[in-house]
Amino acid sequence: MGHVTVIKRVPLDFVYSLGVVWEGYINPYLPQRCPVCEGTGYNLETKEVNDSFYSWCNDITQDEMQALMVAGRPNHFDIKSDTTVDEINKWHQQEVKFSTDYDVIDRSILVKARAKRLCVYGICVSCNKGCTNGDSQKAKKWQKQGPPIGEGYQLWEFVDGEGSPFTPVFTNTKMVIDWYFEKWGIKIDIPLD
Ligand SMILES: [Zn+2]
Numbered sequence: 474m475g476h477v478t479v480i481k482r483v484p485l486d487f488v489y490s491l492g493v494v495w496e497g498y499i500n501p502y503l504p505q506r507c508p509v510c511e512g513t514g515y516n517l518e519t520k521e522v523n524d525s526f527y528s529w530c531n532d533i534t535q536d537e538m539q540a541l542m543v544a545g546r547p548n549h550f551d552i553k554s555d556t557t558v559d560e561i562n563k564w565h566q567q568e569v570k571f572s573t574d575y576d577v578i579d580r581s582i583l584v585k586a587r588a589k590r591l592c593v594y595g596i597c598v599s600c601n602k603g604c605t606n607g608d609s610q611k612a613k614k615w616q617k618q619g620p621p622i623g624e625g626y627q628l629w630e631f632v633d634g635e636g637s638p639f640t641p642v643f644t645n646t647k648m649v650i651d652w653y654f655e656k657w658g659i660k661i662d663i664p665l666d
Contacts, residue, residue: 477631478639479666480649484623487642494635495620502612507600514603515584518593523584530575531565533558533583540586546579628653628663 489495506512513520538558565574575583588594597603617634625642626649643649646665654660 475633478661478663479629479631479636480626480646480663481620481629481636481638481666482622483620483625483627483638483642485625485642485644487620487623487625487627487638489620489638491639492637494637497618497620498635500612500615502608502615504604504607507597507603507605509599510597510603512603514597514600515588516593516595516597518591519584519588519595520597522588522591522593523580526580526584529587530580530583532562534587534590536590537583537586540582541579544578544582546582629666 507514510516510520513523515523535558538561585594619636620638625644626646627638627642628640628649629636630639631637640649640652643652646663650661650663653663
């Protein structure tokens with residue numbers, strides 16, 4: 474569906490955070506990203522290990538390398554049976570040259586290994602997997618509901634069907650277009666939705 478800019482008619486006293494997707498466009502029955510673990514699925518301590526990944530991923534330990542090997546990940550790099558963890562770290566410190574950055578799977582293996590060694594490993598008790606369950610039956614029946622309609626004019630931007638207000642509410646379309654011109658320096662003909 475892409476990116477669409479329109480002027481919507483909304484009440485003159487309509488108030489909603491600019492740039493934030495209108496709540497009526499968000500299907501509340503679809504699985505949602507867990508706010509507690511921010512979608513990682515980890516407990517708080519493990520999430521910290523995950524959040525700080527880039528500060529230690531070029532300095533992994535023997536047991537972490539072992540975890541990669543056990544998971545069958547060494548094929549990823551040029552690791553031979555006698556490769557040491559120091560050599561691996563050195564390669565990663567020169568990642569531009571070797572272009573062997575860890576991917577998401579490696580990352581999860583390394584995070585788990587480190588969190589286990591620190592005796593803090595665990596999953597998010599609030600969601601178990603990073604997102605809520607949702608309700609597929611209700612999700613299918615749910616229908617979008619646009620903002621209330623009124624006397625005002627407001628610019629909305631839609632990305633893949635999800636719209637957000639982008640300007641204050643004005644009393645006519647010319648004011649919206651002028652505001653847009655002042656802000657972005659572009660004179661456009663914005664269609665009325
Ligand atoms: Zn969670």
